Amino acid sequence: MAAWAKTLGTLAATLVIWVALADGAEAQTSDLVSTNALRVCADPANLPMSAKTEDGFENTLAELIGSKLELPVQYTWYPMATGFIRNTLKAKQCDLVIGYAQGHELVLNTNHYFTSVYSLIVPAGGDLAGVTSLQDPALKGRRIGIIAGTPPSAHLARNGLVGKAKAYNLVVDRRHESPAADMLNDLEAGDIDAAILWGPIGGPLVKQNHPDLKLIPLVSETLPPRLFFRITMGVRQGEKVWQRKLNSLIRRHQDEINAVLFDAGVPLVTDLGKDVIEPPQ
Template identity: 50%
Template sequence: MSTNIERRAGLFRAALAGALASALFSGAAAAQTSDLVDRATLRVCADPADMPLSNEKGEGFENKIADLLGKDLGIPVTYTWFPDSTGFYRMTLGIKRCDVKLGVTQGADPFLNTNAFMRSTSVLMTKKGGPLEGVDSLSDERLKDKKIGVVAGTPPADYLLKNGLMGTARPYNLFVDRRHYSPAEEMIKDIKSGEIDAGVFWGPIAGYYAKQAGDIATVPLVKEKGGPAMIYRFTFGVRPGEDHWKHRLNDFISKNQDEINKILAEYNVPLVDEQDKPIAVSQ
């Protein structure tokens, strides 16, 4: 009789311990995604026409990184499309239509930033085999009196001014609708035609279009000092207060950094380490 009672008590304790462990595990797992509105899909906020970052066809490097993240989470990727301009956060993450924006500058309000997944810089574009190929600083004497393309109102414009190059510079528009006009492609076309001698542009975009052009060389500008920052960190952006989700994304970035770098390298994105040295990625 006592043996039966002891056996049942043992089974009860084992069942209780199992239930408790299961509850704790479920609670921990839920905590990892407790910030998400929809746990069944990875809901990404993205620009529908912003190559090489993203587009509706899924051709950008942010699209490829989103696919990698969805695979890691074991859920399908869906998108909320909105132009990456004024009102982006308010109309996407802000009203909970999606749960993550890939490619947010570190410190950008009102996002909560993850750890950085890339650090990149502007580049100098020149003709391959031309007299300016290999120039790696805007203070290089070979640029004197040359006509250099630059996007007005960006940090490189400050360095052109500082180095006495603004007098012959050709400005390109900063605020454009990328569906209808691409200043990077326009600048490359002007370099190829001889309209300008060189161009300075944001590396992740310039690298992609220079690679497509075939005969345009790009050199990361990492030596410029004494002016505005030219090198920026990029993160994933989530809603403020969603710390569990942020930590889960940090885990993904840490675990998959090499694969992320390979994706970026396919698009000719210039990557820079914490010592401002270009990162060579083997593909």
């Protein structure tokens, strides 16, 4: 009995230590997140999403989140390129990335707050305005602008549309080069016949600067690679308390988040990317 008592005492002491360590780890993780400001990591030249002028739709979302948390928004600016997470979020210079693709291991993802899709952009009054799929024969022989290396490139190749396609750079310093804006300017100038862009980039640019162009979300594509993606917010790995707080905020204020995205011109689709979500009237 004495031996059993000693063993149980040791187990109890070990359990207390583990609980204390767990509580301490959670407290330490929570302490990394500022309680004085909503510290956001963002690209200073990534319109229509974010900019140092704070007129991107991610800037508007940051203000919305800050208002719900009753915290002022404070930015750490860094180009969205290699080293972005390492030099911002992981360096504890900030606590939140507003837009990050679901499932990326560099961050701990919140629940997704919207789903969008690559989109075809054409002249609104032209003969391609009725196209809804990259398999449409009307696209044969047309010069289509595409960001090199993005998922729609595979669809262009499958449908025999690569030969006349015009590729635009994928990895650039947006302070000096803007492939999406260049592509839409080329489309309006007639240098290309159509453009394909990620919806959250193409949609706002069309709405803001190109009223004579039409954006067509590519929800009809059934073959891989998929063209729709769920977008989350990113926090540091291990910060489950902060993640859960943001998940709750997203759930309670989804309608307000959607309103910001609709106002910006972001095309929203259902979670499986099959149907376009229309803004409320």
